[in-house]
Amino acid sequence: MIRHNIAEYVLTIGCKYKPPKGGIAQVLSNYDRFVFPNFKFIKNSNSRNLLTNLAVLISGIIALTAKCVFDRKIKIVHIHTASYNSFRRSEIFLRIARLFRKKVILHIHGGGFKEFYDTNPDKIRHTLQSADTILTLSTGWLKFFTNEVKLDNVVELKNIIAPPSETEKETRNGLSCLFLGLITHQKGIYDLLEVMRQLCVEQHYDIHLHIGGNGDTQTLQEQIKKLQHQPFVHFHGWVSGDKKRELLTNCDLYILPSYIEGLPVSILEAMSYGKPVIATNVGAIPEVIRQDHNGTIIQPGNLDMLRNAIVTYAEQPRLLQIQGNNAHTDALNYLPQAISDKLEKIYQDLL
Numbered sequence: 025m026i027r028h029n030i031a032e033y034v035l036t037i038g039c040k041y042k043p044p045k046g047g048i049a050q051v052l053s054n055y056d057r058f059v060f061p062n063f064k065f066i067k068n069s070n071s072r073n074l075l076t077n078l079a080v081l082i083s084g085i086i087a088l089t090a091k092c093v094f095d096r097k098i099k100i101v102h103i104h105t106a107s108y109n110s111f112r113r114s115e116i117f118l119r120i121a122r123l124f125r126k127k128v129i130l131h132i133h134g135g136g137f138k139e140f141y142d143t144n145p146d147k148i149r150h151t152l153q154s155a156d157t158i159l160t161l162s163t164g165w166l167k168f169f170t171n172e173v174k175l176d177n178v179v180e181l182k183n184i185i186a187p188p189s190e191t192e193k194e195t196r197n198g199l200s201c202l203f204l205g206l207i208t209h210q211k212g213i214y215d216l217l218e219v220m221r222q223l224c225v226e227q228h229y230d231i232h233l234h235i236g237g238n239g240d241t242q243t244l245q246e247q248i249k250k251l252q253h254q255p256f257v258h259f260h261g262w263v264s265g266d267k268k269r270e271l272l273t274n275c276d277l278y279i280l281p282s283y284i285e286g287l288p289v290s291i292l293e294a295m296s297y298g299k300p301v302i303a304t305n306v307g308a309i310p311e312v313i314r315q316d317h318n319g320t321i322i323q324p325g326n327l328d329m330l331r332n333a334i335v336t337y338a339e340q341p342r343l344l345q346i347q348g349n350n351a352h353t354d355a356l357n358y359l360p361q362a363i364s365d366k367l368e369k370i371y372q373d374l375l
Contacts, residue, residue, distance in 0.1 A: 025360075026368045028061045032097050034371060035126075036060075037088070037117050038104035039069045040080075043264055045238060046206065047183075047289045048104050048133045054184045058360035059367065064098070066091070068113050081113060088117055092124035100127045100374055103155075106134030106286075115151050122154060127374040131159040131181070135285035135307040138168065149173055156374055161287040162308030179370055183287050184363040185355065188296040190273045191266070198230030199338045202275035202299075204263070204290045205282075207239035212281030212304065212324060214247060219331045221251045229338055232256050233279075234271055236263035272297040276344050277337050283324040285309055296355035300347035302333045318351035 025031075041052035056063040066087045070080040091098055101121035105114035114130065121128045130152065141148050152158055152169070158178045160166050169178045205211045216233065223229040233256065235244070241261065248257050263271060278294035278301045285307035292312070294301055301319035303309045313319040320336070322329035337343055356362070 025061050026059055026364055026371070030368055030371050030375070031060045031062060032064075033099040033375060034060075034102055035064045035066065035088075035091055035095075035098045035100070036102045036104070037066050037068055037084070037114070039110075040067045045262060047286070048106065050289045051133070051183055052104060054186055054360065058186065059184065059364050064091075064095075068117060069110070081116075085116060085120065088120050092121065092126060098126060100129065100371060102129045102131060104131045104133060106132070107136045107140035110134070111140065111148070111151075118151065118154060127157075128155045129157045129159055129370070129374070130155040132165070132169075133161065133286050135282070137165075137286070139284075141173065145173075149175075153177070157370065159370070162311050164308050164311055165286070181366055181370065182358050182363060183289050183292060184360060185289060185292045185296055185358045187359055188272070188293075188298075189269055190297060191270050192273075194274050196232075196274065198232060199334070199341075200274060200276045201231060201233045201334070202236075202271055202278050202294070203233065203280065204236045204268070204271070204278075204293075205280060205288070207235075207237045207241050207244045210283045211237075212283060213237075213244065215281050215325060215327055215330060216279060217244075217247055217251060217257065219327055219334065220257060222327075222331060223334065223338075224256045225252055229335070231334065231338060232258065234258045234260060234275060236260045236268065236271060238262040272299070275299060276341075277302065277334070279303075279330075279334070281322065281324065281330055282306060282309075287312065292355055292358045295351035296358070298348040298352040300337070300344060300351055302330065302337075312354070316347075318347050318354055 038052050039048055041049040044050040044053035066084050068084040069077050103114045103117055105111050118128050159181045160169055161183055166178050166180045169175045220233050223231055278299045280303045282304055287308040291301050301313050303313050304324040305321050313321055315321050320333040
């Protein structure tokens with residue numbers, strides 16, 4: 025954990041994280057559990073409901089103002105943000121913190137930031153320059169903010185994951201695959217369902233896909249029925265805690281065929297459980313998943329590549345063990361102690 029005499033000066037701003045639904049929420053939950061002895065936190069968003077979010081936004085603005093006035097220990101405001109509305113909300117909190125002469129960290133999550141930046145480069149660059157430090161998730165994102173956005177206040181900080189806590193593994197036949205995340209086209213879930221149809225219905229492979237997530241679950245379940253997936257696709261709804269640990273323990277292979285990403289926490293979690301990963305060459309994923317080392321990289325939307333990758337693991341189960349062991353080793357860089365040490369140094373430099 026960060027030492028108490030450092031953590032007491034930090035106030036964190038971000039989305040609701042109890043329970044942790046989504047990548048940023050999971051990071052915040054892990055900061056609360058593993059990084060901060062006393063997590064001073066204000067939420068600035070709560071759900072997809074516009075009225076609820078507006079109420080939370082107003083409440084958060086009031087809470088931040090009160091903290092800046094009455095809690096004289098607060099010297100750093102650490103804001104977790106992404107793109108579009110998330111960034112616009114965060115800009116309000118940045119301005120308030122600046123008004124009270126607090127140091128500000130903008131911690132950029134989310135894979136769509138390049139596209140968002142192109143919508144209004146001058147304004148967004150000005151906001152980014154207003155922060156004392158920009159935290160980014162990978163070397164590739166650091167290069168983007170340094171070379172393309174022309175910032176000189178950028179620091180790389182890897183995402184944090186909870187230490188793995190495996191349950192007793194069940195004995196299962198065939199290849200067990202896992203997808204965790206928001207149920208949306210951008211995550212590639214419908215590409216994965218089509219490939220599963222081809223492999224299990226047309227080619228009769230013994231493969232099972234387990235899905236955990238929220239979002240457009242009605243469309244997902246309709247698609248499962250339409251494509252005759254019922255025997256080999258299992259939807260568990262949103263999963264966390266023991267159920268999530270059970271799924272991560274019992275799967276053989278993790279699959280996330282996204283179209284847009286930053287650095288998905290779910291990939292890092294799967295790696296920590298010793299699972300090879302099939303993922304796309306977007307965001308910072310190619311910096312984490314190395315071809316034939318700890319997984320397989322494919323192009324988003326390329327169903328042939330996705331199908332061939334799954335078949336390779338189904339027909340060469342030895343790869344699951346070899347690449348899974350490599351994945352587990354690589355995931356050590358994202359565990360709490362490594363992240364806490366780096367984050368404490370970032371805070372110390374601002375105090």
